[in-house]
Amino acid sequence: MIKDVPKYCNLFLLMSLFFLCSPTVEAKRPEYHLALKKHLFYPAQIIIPANKKVKLVILNYDNSVEEFDSFDLNREKVIFPKQKSIIFIGPLPVGEYHFFGEYHPNSARGKVIVVEINNTQAVSHDALSSKQGGLDVN
Amino acid sequence: MKALMLFKQFCWLMLASLSLLLSYTSTVYADGVVVDKVYHPYVLPNEREVEWRLLSHKESENNNLAQRFAYGQSLTDTIMLELYLVGERDINDDFSLSSYELEARWMLTEQGEYWADWGLLFEIEKVQRQKNWEVTSGVLVEKEFGRASLTFNAFIIYEWGKTIVSEFETEFRLQYRYRYLEQLQPAIELYSGQNYLGIGPAFMGIQRFDGQKQLKWDVGFITGLDRRSKGHVLRVAIEYEF
Numbered sequence: 001m002i003k004d005v006p007k008y009c010n011l012f013l014l015m016s017l018f019f020l021c022s023p024t025v026e027a028k029r030p031e032y033h034l035a036l037k038k039h040l041f042y043p044a045q046i047i048i049p050a051n052k053k054v055k056l057v058i059l060n061y062d063n064s065v066e067e068f069d070s071f072d073l074n075r076e077k078v079i080f081p082k083q084k085s086i087i088f089i090g091p092l093p094v095g096e097y098h099f100f101g102e103y104h105p106n107s108a109r110g111k112v113i114v115v116e117i118n119n120t121q122a123v124s125h126d127a128l129s130s131k132q133g134g135l136d137v138n
Numbered sequence: 139m140k141a142l143m144l145f146k147q148f149c150w151l152m153l154a155s156l157s158l159l160l161s162y163t164s165t166v167y168a169d170g171v172v173v174d175k176v177y178h179p180y181v182l183p184n185e186r187e188v189e190w191r192l193l194s195h196k197e198s199e200n201n202n203l204a205q206r207f208a209y210g211q212s213l214t215d216t217i218m219l220e221l222y223l224v225g226e227r228d229i230n231d232d233f234s235l236s237s238y239e240l241e242a243r244w245m246l247t248e249q250g251e252y253w254a255d256w257g258l259l260f261e262i263e264k265v266q267r268q269k270n271w272e273v274t275s276g277v278l279v280e281k282e283f284g285r286a287s288l289t290f291n292a293f294i295i296y297e298w299g300k301t302i303v304s305e306f307e308t309e310f311r312l313q314y315r316y317r318y319l320e321q322l323q324p325a326i327e328l329y330s331g332q333n334y335l336g337i338g339p340a341f342m343g344i345q346r347f348d349g350q351k352q353l354k355w356d357v358g359f360i361t362g363l364d365r366r367s368k369g370h371v372l373r374v375a376i377e378y379e380f
Contacts, residue, residue, distance in 0.1 A: 053250070065184070067182075067349075067350060069346075071317065071320045074249075074282060074285075074287070074317060075249060075250070076180075076182060077182075077249075078182055078183045078184055078215075080183075086248065087249075087250070088248060088249065088250035088251045089250060090250075092284075093284065102346070102349055102350060103349050103350075
């Protein structure tokens with residue numbers, strides 16, 4: 001004999017629905033590009049604004065697979081040869097966050113530098129872009 | 139900003155705790171051990187793993203012992219399949235294969251893309267001798283707060299067979315983990331379901347080797363919070379990914 005689904009299951013399902021709907025669709029996320037060539041990350045350091053979620057697009061030009069790994073950023077992502085991968089990072093407090101390629105940890109290394117951007121100052125993404133290159137804002 | 143983050147963290151904990159409490163106060167009766175592993179909603183492509191889990195439940199002088207051996211492999215970028223062989227020690231102190239199960243984890247959202255990360259879990263288990271079956275489906279949610287992560291698992295289980303009453307059950311698991319060091323990440327875990335409510339500390343870590351090879355370890359000591367949930371459960375898991 002199958003018992004009825006307990007009442008609190010409904011509450012759980014409602015709660016799940018609430019959480020599923022709750023992710024705020026962040027329309028315009030700053031997008032940063034990284035390239036992997038000959039097992040090196042270009043640029044090796046990226047400057048991003050503090051307390052803001054950003055999108056990191058990594059293009060692997062090599063013929064071998066690589067895995068982006070960072071304990072500081074709490075991210076692991078496989079990047080297949082000649083393909084791009086997307087990693088969402090942040091919002092992060094000011095600091096330096098190291099990352100590396102798991103298959104070539106001695107050469108494929110880099111860091112994300114998180115800086116405070118004061119709204120009253122004329123610091124724009126373009127200003128950050130000139131420091132590191134390859135930065136787009138959607 | 140920090141206050142807002144703490145407030146969000148607090149709200150999340152409250153909601154998850156409410157679910158755990160609701161599950162605990164239900165009228166569904168127990169047939170199994172609730173304490174196991176808190177699942178994270180992530181899958182990596184090309185991932186293969188072997189896993190060993192031990193569960194020791196001590197209520198009085200004797201303890202119930204269960205061990206699981208598993209092989210898992212990711213089928214796609216977002217789906218991982220794992221096969222378990224479960225062995226248990228019976229009342230005669232004989233250890234033998236008691237059940238086997240097939241488990242699929244499905245990563246629904248990209249890590250960090252939304253407010254929280256989402257995944258699903260499906261599992262089918264057959265108890266060897268009694269010819270009992272159990273089907274589980276669950277939601278896996280993880281929310282990151284700086285160096286801390288809050289993971290919430292909610293399962294709906296349907297079981298049937300020759301020696302058990304066919305019924306639905308629910309289980310909830312909650313883990314608050316602090317990423318202190320790669321090799322040492324302390325956590326607090328809370329388990330609820332089947333008239334059980336337990337809480338305790340856990341420690342986990344990762345040791346990396348070449349390429350995708352890494353060893354993950356995970357130890358927890360869960361204590362029942364009242365006489366219905368009496369005793370302690372020691373859980374250990376070692377996972378080798380390659």
